[in-house]
Amino acid sequence: MDCRPISQMLGRIGDKWTIMTITMLLDGPKRFNELRRIIGGISQQMLTRTLRALENDGLVSRKVYPTIPPQVEYSLTTLGRSLAEPLTQLTVWVLENIAEVERNRSKASNRSVD
Amino acid sequence: MDCRPISQMLGRIGDKWTIMTITMLLDGPKRFNELRRIIGGISQQMLTRTLRALENDGLVSRKVYPTIPPQVEYSLTTLGRSLAEPLTQLTVWVLENIAEVERNRSKASNRSVD
DNA sequence: CAGAATCCCGTCTGATACTG
DNA sequence: CAGTATCAGACGGGATTCTG
Numbered sequence: 273m274d275c276r277p278i279s280q281m282l283g284r285i286g287d288k289w290t291i292m293t294i295t296m297l298l299d300g301p302k303r304f305n306e307l308r309r310i311i312g313g314i315s316q317q318m319l320t321r322t323l324r325a326l327e328n329d330g331l332v333s334r335k336v337y338p339t340i341p342p343q344v345e346y347s348l349t350t351l352g353r354s355l356a357e358p359l360t361q362l363t364v365w366v367l368e369n370i371a372e373v374e375r376n377r378s379k380a381s382n383r384s385v386d
Numbered sequence: 387m388d389c390r391p392i393s394q395m396l397g398r399i400g401d402k403w404t405i406m407t408i409t410m411l412l413d414g415p416k417r418f419n420e421l422r423r424i425i426g427g428i429s430q431q432m433l434t435r436t437l438r439a440l441e442n443d444g445l446v447s448r449k450v451y452p453t454i455p456p457q458v459e460y461s462l463t464t465l466g467r468s469l470a471e472p473l474t475q476l477t478v479w480v481l482e483n484i485a486e487v488e489r490n491r492s493k494a495s496n497r498s499v500d
Numbered sequence: 501c502a503g504a505a506t507c508c509c510g511t512c513t514g515a516t517a518c519t520g
Numbered sequence: 521c522a523g524t525a526t527c528a529g530a531c532g533g534g535a536t537t538c539t540g
Contacts (some may be wrong), residue, residue, distance in 0.1 A: 276427045279402040281480045281487070286400030288393040289513095304522050313390045315514050320523065330490030341521040342520080351486060358475040365472045366395045372465060373395070376444030403533095418502050429534050434503065455501040456540080 284329075289314055289322040291359050294348065297332065298356050301347035331355060398443075403428055403436045405473050408462065411446065412470050415461035445469060 284290070292311050296302065302310070308319050323346060326332035331352035337343040348356065398404065406425050410416065416424070422433050437460060440446035445466035451457040462470065 275406060275425060277484065278477065278480055279406050279425075279427070281484050282400075282405050282476065283402035285480070286396075286402060286405060286476070288397035288400060291396050291400060292389060292393050311389060311393075313393065316523075317515090317525095318513060321512090328491055329487045330493075331487075336522095339521095340520095342523085344522060351483065351490075354483070355479055358472065358479045361472040361475055362396065362400070363392065365469055366392055366399070369465065369468070370391065370395050373443045373445075376465075377442055379444075401532095430503075431505095431535090432533055435533090450502095453501095454540095456503085458502060 284325070285355060285359075287322070289318055290326065291363065293319070293322050293326065294331065294352060294356050294359055295363060297346060297348045297352070298360070301335075301345045304344055304346070307346065326352070398439070399469060399473075401436070403432055404440065405477070407433070407436050407440065408445065408466060408470050408473055409477060411460060411462045411466070412474070415449075415459045418458055418460070421460065440466070 289311075292314070293307065296307060296310055304319070304323075307323075308314060308316065311319070314322075323332060323334070327334050330349055332346055333349050335345045335347070337345070403425070406428070407421065410421060410424055418433070418437075421437075422428060422430065425433070428436075437446060437448070441448050444463055446460055447463050449459045449461070451459070
């Protein structure tokens with residue numbers, strides 16, 4: 273089978289900002305700067321792009337309240353919530369194994385790894 | 387909590403070539419060009435880089451047989467196999483939902499999409 | 501066969517400044 | 521507040537050539 277479309281898709285949803293954004297939206301709708309704050313380390317531009325891409329793919333919905341100052345709320349669609357499951361598992365794996373990976377990484381500068 | 391190290395790690399293992407490589411190694415050890423062929427669309431350099439990174443992180447082990455012509459075999463370590471689980475779930479999600487995502491994407495073709 | 505080295509381009513990403 | 525516009529550096533990733 274041809275893996276190109278799949279790997280392209282993986283490259284898109286596997287993107288770290290996408291994963292973080294979806295994960296953060298799991299416990300409810302969030303506003304732009306709120307998201308930016310809790311994700312941490314993401315630039316305003318990257319958050320905008322990530323949200324646009326997610327919205328375009330139908331994973332996140334964007335709701336604008338025509339108030340002053342403007343208020344925009346982002347939330348997961350049903351499809352987005354279904355993606356959150358496997359992404360959460362991936363995050364769990366990272367949390368459980370990041371220490372060992374980093375140990376391996378520093379070891380590899382001294383001797384060849386098994 | 388600080389999400390930076392986590393998102394960095396996610397960006398590394400979420401990389402499409404990494405996901406494809408680990409997935410392909412799931413059903414047994416593979417040689418370099420064999421991997422390259424079944425992954426499809428990956429350049430020699432990217433496969434080399436991906437395998438080096440995986441080896442360095444202790445997710446893949448590299449075994450060299452000093453024959454002529456040289457033969458190198460890559461296989462998953464225990465840690466690598468544990469990562470394969472969540473990655474497989476992600477791949478399954480892609481397979482199940484790629485059609486809907488692409489439908490959403492074309493529907494939203496209001497302005498420049500990639 | 502399994503790479504290493506090199507060149508090169510497009511994309512990602514952050515920083516900064518500006519707007520409705 | 522929630523963006524858009526622009527610049528610039530880092531990085532991803534392909535193509536090609538060369539070696540043990």
